[in-house]
Every structure is written in structure tokens, then in C-alpha cells.
Amino acid sequence: MMASSAPMPDHQLTTQDGVPLKTKLARAERMNKMKSLALVLPLALFLLLTFIVPIGSLLFRSVDNPEVVASLPHTIKAISSWDGKSLPPEPVYRAFAADLVKAHEDQTLGDLGKRLNMEVAGYRSLLGKTARALPFDPAPASYKDALVKLDERWGDPAYWQAIRRNSTNHTPFYLLAALDHRIDEVGEVAKATPDQAIYLDVFARTFWMSAIVTVICLLLAYPLAYLLANLPTRKSNLLMIMVLLPFWTSVLVRVAAWIVLLQSGGLINSALMALGITDHPLQLVFNRTGVYIAMVHILMPFMILPIYSVMKGISPTYLRAAVSLGSHPFGAFWKVYFPQTVAGVGAGGLLVFILSIGYYITPALLGSPNDQMVSYFVAFYTNTTINWGMATALGGLLLAATLVLYMVYSWLVGASRLRLG
Amino acid sequence: MSKSVKLAVAAAVGLAFVGQAMAKDLTVISFGGANKDAQTKAFYGPFKKASGINVVGGEYNGEMAKVKAMVDTKSVSWDVLEVESPELARGCDEGLFEKLDYTKIGNKADFVPGAAQQCGVGIFVWSTALAYNADKLKTAPTSWKDFWDVKKFPGKRGLRKGAKYTLEIALMADGVAPKDVYKVLATPAGVDRAFKKLDQLKPNIQWWEAGAQPPQYLASGDVVMSSAYNGRIATAQKDGKNLKVVWNGGMYDFDSWAIPKGSPNKDAAYKFIAFASKPENQKVYSQNIAYGPSNKLAVPMIDKKVMAELPTAPQNMKDAVKVDVNFWADYGESLEQRFNAWASK
Numbered sequence: 001m002m003a004s005s006a007p008m009p010d011h012q013l014t015t016q017d018g019v020p021l022k023t024k025l026a027r028a029e030r031m032n033k034m035k036s037l038a039l040v041l042p043l044a045l046f047l048l049l050t051f052i053v054p055i056g057s058l059l060f061r062s063v064d065n066p067e068v069v070a071s072l073p074h075t076i077k078a079i080s081s082w083d084g085k086s087l088p089p090e091p092v093y094r095a096f097a098a099d100l101v102k103a104h105e106d107q108t109l110g111d112l113g114k115r116l117n118m119e120v121a122g123y124r125s126l127l128g129k130t131a132r133a134l135p136f137d138p139a140p141a142s143y144k145d146a147l148v149k150l151d152e153r154w155g156d157p158a159y160w161q162a163i164r165r166n167s168t169n170h171t172p173f174y175l176l177a178a179l180d181h182r183i184d185e186v187g188e189v190a191k192a193t194p195d196q197a198i199y200l201d202v203f204a205r206t207f208w209m210s211a212i213v214t215v216i217c218l219l220l221a222y223p224l225a226y227l228l229a230n231l232p233t234r235k236s237n238l239l240m241i242m243v244l245l246p247f248w249t250s251v252l253v254r255v256a257a258w259i260v261l262l263q264s265g266g267l268i269n270s271a272l273m274a275l276g277i278t279d280h281p282l283q284l285v286f287n288r289t290g291v292y293i294a295m296v297h298i299l300m301p302f303m304i305l306p307i308y309s310v311m312k313g314i315s316p317t318y319l320r321a322a323v324s325l326g327s328h329p330f331g332a333f334w335k336v337y338f339p340q341t342v343a344g345v346g347a348g349g350l351l352v353f354i355l356s357i358g359y360y361i362t363p364a365l366l367g368s369p370n371d372q373m374v375s376y377f378v379a380f381y382t383n384t385t386i387n388w389g390m391a392t393a394l395g396g397l398l399l400a401a402t403l404v405l406y407m408v409y410s411w412l413v414g415a416s417r418l419r420l421g
Numbered sequence: 422m423s424k425s426v427k428l429a430v431a432a433a434v435g436l437a438f439v440g441q442a443m444a445k446d447l448t449v450i451s452f453g454g455a456n457k458d459a460q461t462k463a464f465y466g467p468f469k470k471a472s473g474i475n476v477v478g479g480e481y482n483g484e485m486a487k488v489k490a491m492v493d494t495k496s497v498s499w500d501v502l503e504v505e506s507p508e509l510a511r512g513c514d515e516g517l518f519e520k521l522d523y524t525k526i527g528n529k530a531d532f533v534p535g536a537a538q539q540c541g542v543g544i545f546v547w548s549t550a551l552a553y554n555a556d557k558l559k560t561a562p563t564s565w566k567d568f569w570d571v572k573k574f575p576g577k578r579g580l581r582k583g584a585k586y587t588l589e590i591a592l593m594a595d596g597v598a599p600k601d602v603y604k605v606l607a608t609p610a611g612v613d614r615a616f617k618k619l620d621q622l623k624p625n626i627q628w629w630e631a632g633a634q635p636p637q638y639l640a641s642g643d644v645v646m647s648s649a650y651n652g653r654i655a656t657a658q659k660d661g662k663n664l665k666v667v668w669n670g671g672m673y674d675f676d677s678w679a680i681p682k683g684s685p686n687k688d689a690a691y692k693f694i695a696f697a698s699k700p701e702n703q704k705v706y707s708q709n710i711a712y713g714p715s716n717k718l719a720v721p722m723i724d725k726k727v728m729a730e731l732p733t734a735p736q737n738m739k740d741a742v743k744v745d746v747n748f749w750a751d752y753g754e755s756l757e758q759r760f761n762a763w764a765s766k
Contacts, residue, residue: 110514121755125747128514195616196755198762264643286627369582369628369764377761383484385754 062393065171067115072099076167093143104131119162174393206373210356221303229311247301258294290366303348310344446475451503453480455656459709464697500686506746513540519680525691536715541677543715548732550671552649554639555663565594579647582628584760591618593670603745655711668737674744
């Protein structure tokens, strides 16, 4: 390191101890970088452990398929040589009988039955019935005949194809099902039958309802934000408190309050009837209208605040200058004022839209079955049927859709122009 | 200085003892509401008196997700759990519940047939039946057929949001005899028939999800008829509401006690289940909420007038259906999915 043997070129600066200044500087900078990294490290670790790892491991469940592989190892080995068309050969039946006895002993039959029952309804009880009859005593000459005699469904290739389809540790089953598709008997991707197809509609509905909520929020929030930004401080503070007060109230309380207000014998309907506007109560709740009203009310502050903060920073002199130069007030507003608020509008719109597509409790309490969004089904699969593969597939697709939307948005508007206040 | 240290140590030791005593509490989880109130009167309070073990009553909505999470992570904090039959059967298969040792509970033969299961003991028999508000309807409906007759009985109807019970009801309204309901429903044509029947009523249905909702809807006049748990209707009757139950075409089943696998208080849990299965305690329960006892010996102890309002009374059982747990374990997923697809259109 110490360049003592060769004479130092004149132009290279060195420090007192003879180290080139460049090296020293780089070292010092590296130290600084390490220090700042060390400071960020706890946060990064925290995010990794509490956010990225759990989400990642949950998303992994949407392709995870351990049940069949773990419970029927020998069957899977034997079934790999089967062509999948006619009935599987005798070794498959024999291996299956042996695996089933083992699974019955280990109490893994429940998980296996649950997984296969998703493929063919009735598989669960078929496995239970078969496991109770096993092992055959004495061992039969043909396990195939013995099993088919026990239950004729073992003579139906569909039940064996279900096992063959699940002979790997990963499956596209849940993701396909979340997009109304399935793998059919011959192993090709096919559309789900119309009476089972639901999620494409639900995804479309989720995005449509969120878009409507966002637009209504924007139309209502923009003038209010303008008013807030241009009123004298005392009045605008009072108004701001009125915006923020519901924002600090629990969502559940607000939803319950809306039910009371909107129901057929509620305050709004009785007022409308007393004023003679309608002669029978309007259906305002347990339908789409109720969901929109409550969601707009709940999400409004998320639209008002970013727009307000951007408007607060716009000097009124620009508008005055435009008008004094002969522009029509509306023209001046549209050409001079509005473009300066786009960043706030974009931020508010994105915030409201992303929050709305994850909405669960408001549509669940205020909507009818055809107002439910994707989150409702995530909750349904998580809590009611404990089908976490399906829940994470739906959740993962929603997350992916959100990320794509965000990317499109930042490509159109530019993420650097987002201002959240 | 040393005195205060001693004091602190004493306090810490004292706290530790209190902590231990708290840990000995038995956590019993039920479905809440009127049902839990009756359980408190019949089981929790008397059990504390008899055994000295304090019962902490919690409630849930039947979500097995919590149980699965507890058992999977081996941090079980629920000791005794009230479950419905399909969840009991599935949870038993999937290893969520302990297999019960009946020598610690009582005589298996004393229970109503079907109440003593591998992983659970029946607590009571409930029924989902047609209920109506007698103040709003001039003529009384007598069957699910009337439930579909919107001309004769105008107004909305409440049904549970889900395939279970709803499909059975639709088939009975379409003329299928109660005893044949599951035979018909096991065929694709039968399922189509049930959904077709539901199509007719769809615009007039208001869906409910929690057991407390139907009596509320009925009392407020939002619906004129509803499927409802009979016990909830009986409780509303006690509160002075003029609600009536039509037993014809009702569906009955057990709610059972189960012990989540790995419960740290297994001995106390067994003691509690044995206590709650005793006829004298079941009698108190049935007098507080109109659900039938699972212990046969409790039947003769119950007042005749109370008995007439229980699902287990012979005249109420006559045209009722036993909910077929195995059917729902097999076809539940595909039917619930189809129901969701149907309801959201």
C-alpha cells in the first residue's frame, strides 16, 4: 500500500501518512455508507420479518400442494407410469391400499380427503370408507378387484386422475380456480362450468365499484378542498375538524350508524316520506347504494387531505395574473390552477382506489350478496372453509392487480409527482 | 434497602401465584348470545360452585381457522369448544380435536343416539325451522311451500346466506318429502332443482348470517317469515315478541363440546364436559333456552310446557329432517361455491 519504493508522481495528492487522498476519501465514504446502512438495518430487518416474509410465505400457499405427495408416496411413484386414460394397473391399486393404511394410522387422512374432495366431490367419504375397510385380510389376489368391489367409484378413472394431477408439490389449482379455470380430466386448462364460475365477475365488480367510489370522492372532495384552502384560517380550521372527526371514528361504528340512518324505517326514509318526496320507503341499504354511500363517506378524507395540501401550496397570484391578462375565470382555473393540483388529485385517487379494492366490512354489512368484493371471499375461505390455498390465491391476485395498476399509474403520471401531503 | 427488596420478592412471588391461579381458569367458547346466557346459568356458574374451577366464557362464530391456527402453532388457549356437527366431523378427521375418553364423561348409553361422537359430546339439539311474526301475518303459514307463496304472504323472507339448510328448504318447498331431501340433493338434477326453486324466491330474500338476526328482522318487520334457530325465537317470545315457529320441515342437529388438541387444561375440560352432560344441569339449560337435551335422562325432568317448545318433542320431530353431516362434508365445498356464484349474480 505504501508507495515508498517508487517516487510519487507530483499530481497525486496524498495525506500526511502518505496514503493517496483518493483511497482515503473512498475509505471514509465507505465507512459513512456502512454507518447509514447500519442505521437502516433494523428497519429493513423489521420490514423483512414482519412484512415481506409473512406475505411471501402466505403467497406461497397458493401454489403449495403437500397433501397428496405426503400421504400417498408409493401410489404417486406407481401412478407415474399410468397413461391416465383407462384404469390404472394393479401396482397402483396395491400401493394405494398400503399408503391408505399408513395414512389412516398417522391421522393424515383428513388433510388428504379435504384436498381430493376439492377435485371430486365425495372423495372425502370415499377415502374414509375405504380406509376403514383396509387392510384386506387375507391379502386379495387382485387389489384392483377388491377395491372396485368395495366401492365401484374406484373403477372410475376420474378418481385416479385426481391423484395423478396432484402428484407434485406445486399446483396451479388454486390460482386457476381464482380465475374461473380448472384443469380438466385430460389435463388441459379449461374454463370452469358456468354454475361454478364467479371470481372473474367478482374481480371486475371490485374494480368497477372502487372506480365509482373514487370518482364520487373526487367530485365531492375537490370543491371542499378548494374551500378549505381558501377560507380564512379560523373558518378553515373548524371545517378541517369536521372533516377529520369522522376520520378518527371507528369504521364499524360509522357503518352501524349508516344502517340505522338508511334502513327502511330509518331517519332518511322517514324524512323523505314526511316531506312527501316518496310515498314508500326507498331501498337504501343492503344494496349497492348503501355500499357506495358508506364507502364514499369513509374514504373521503383520504381524497380531501392530499388535494388540500397541494392546493395550500399554490400561490393565488398565478390565478390573478391569468385573469388580469384577460383569461376567463373558468379558463384560468382550468389552464392555470387545475394542472397544479394534478399531483394531489393523483395521490388522492390512487389512495382511495387502492383502499377501496381491499374493502371488506362495509360491503359485508351494507351490501347484498352481489355487492361483495374479493376480500369477502378471502375471508370466506380463511374463516369458514379453511381453504387457505384459495384465500391466498385470491389475495395474491388482488395484490398483483394493485401493483400493476400502480405501475401503470406511475408510468402515466410519474410516481415522483405523487404528493401525499 | 434489603427490606424493600424482600417486599418486592414477596410481591413477585404473590403475583406468580395469582398468575398460576389465573392459568387454572377454564376457557369455554360458545356461539354467544342467548345460548351463552343459558350456558352461564346452567353450566358455568354451577360448575364453579361444584368444582372450584372458574370458567371464562368466550364466544366465536364457528370459524375453524382460529382453532387450526392454535393447534398448528401449539398455542391452544381454548379448553372447551362448542362446535356444530360438520365442523366436529371434519376437525376430528383433520386432527384438530382430542379423541374423547368416555370413561371420564359418563355412560355413553345415556345419550340420545348420535350425540356421543369420537371427538365430541352433544350438548343439545337445535332446529332450524320456519319462524314468522304473528302480528304481521293474518293467516299462519304451515310449511316451506307457504314460504314461497309471495302472493298469499307478501313481504320479504329471511334465509341463511349459505348453501347449507337453504338447499334443503328449497327442495322441501318444491314438494320433496323431508326424509328424501338428501337423496335428491345428492344427484346433479336435485341440485339444479333446488337452485331453480330458489330462483323463484330470489328477489324476495333478505339473507342473514348470525343467529341473532332473524328474530331482529322479524320483530322490526323487515321480513315476514324467516328460517331461524328455534332457541333464538323462543328467547324473543320471552321478551314479548309475537313470533311463532312452524316445526313442519325443520332441520335438527347437535351442537357438541370438543376439546382442541393440545389443550393444557384437559383434566378440567373433561370435568366440565361431564358436569354439563349431567341430566340435572341439562334440564336447567333447556329451561333457559328452547333446545333439547342430549342426555336422555334429562327428558322426564323437564316441564311439559317447556317440552312442547323443544325440537326433541315427539310432535316436533315428526316431519323434521336430521342434518346429514356426511353429505355436507362431501358436497359442502362445491355446493357452497355454486351457491356463492348463484347469489352474487
